[in-house]
Amino acid sequence: MSESTTAERYLRFGRIAAQGSSPTYTARCEEIAKNPDFLALLDALPEPKRQPNLLFGAVRFLDGPVDESFLSWTTAHWAGVTAVMLARSTQTNEAGRCATLMPLLARLPQPLALIEVGASAGLCLFPDKYRYAYDGQPSFGPDSPVVLPCRANAVIPRQMPQIAWRAGIDLNPVDLADPEQRRWLEALVWPEQGDRLARLRAAMEIVRADPPRIVRGDLNDTVEDLVAQAPEDATTVVFHSAVLAYLTAADRRRFAGTMRRLPVRWISNEAPAVADGKRLELLLDGEPVARTGSHGELLEWI
CATH class of the missing domain: 3.40.50 (Rossmann fold)
Known part of the structure; x- marks a missing residue:
């Protein structure tokens, strides 16, 4: 796999931050990091808007799936997903x-x-x-x-x-x-x-x-x-x-x-x-x- 900054970012998130806490996000991050076409979509966004939590939150906000159909659904609905990502920020209030x-x-x-x-x-x-x-x-x-x-x-x-x-x-x-x-x-x-x-x-x-x-x-x-x-x-x-x-x-x-x-x-x-x-x-x-x-x-x- 040819690594890019975005690919490495998603691998880190999946293998470190989400590891043991969200197997779902760990799996999706691995898939994203290995998909050049999807990485290209992310890389077209401003750098602060490429973060994993923002992407996953936007998809879930739109009632999209986070299972194995995540990549296909998100690609098909990319305009709506990016609109949410550009308009919002990760404001996790824990x-x-x-x-x-x-x-x-x-x-x-x-x-x-x-x-x-x-x-x-x-x-x-x-x-x-x-x-x-x-x-x-x-x-x-x-x-x-x-x-x-x-x-x-x-x-x-x-x-x-x-x-x-x-x-x-x-x-x-x-x-x-x-x-x-x-x-x-x-x-x-x-x-x-x-x-x-x-x-x-x-x-x-x-x-x-x-x-x-x-x-x-x-x-x-x-x-x-x-x-x-x-x-x-x-x-x-x-x-x-x-x-x-x-x-x-x-x-x-x-x-x-x-x-x-x-x-x-x-x-x-x-x-x-x-x-x-x-x-x-x-x-x-x-x-x-x-x-x-x-x-x-x-x-x-x-």
Whole structure:
């Protein structure tokens, strides 16, 4: 097989990110990587729009198949698929990541003013509305339809953060009052992950009942103004999960410089520069403290 950047990208996604989590996507990625005609269709798109999650989400959004007929169906419906891919972006909003953020939030001086960059629909702005179930420990938190399981390599204190204020930033905020936008978030959940889909739907209902303020804008242009609006009697926490990969290196450096300059606590839950592709690295104020599962299913303190 003559490799191309796009082929390698799909092989990596299938063999690393989706391996063990979505056999369906692993198989489709292998097929795509070996199909020059389909790779040519992808390569005609702008580079940021060629990513596997966006392609699979667009097909599922259009009720297309992800089984062995995926390539033939997608090729036949390519105009519609590309219209969705060009109009939308991967805005996976995984409430499960709160299970890895919550222990850090709980140990900071309370109460907290939360600012999430790359907030999507804002589901991760509500860590105080979910219940937590860490392996080998009694669950704790409010009586909630959203229970977040997590494997942890240490006992997690049964302490909930006190959230006094919350807001978010996103280039394209997701309006949960719009059924089409809710359906897009559902389309981004991988086919085998029924529990994750049920959790997403329950979390969306919680947030719909009390929508957070999410400002439309670029994080580098917006975060400082939003920090200035946070209440002075609360600890301002700026946090993000799986967001920085969508920024250029220069924009990441600019954002890190802003975080170090502002009077905030900074929680970063991102893929490290060198990783196995399935875990994120949790940092507090720029210092690594744990490795985490990409969907909040694992917390390994360093």
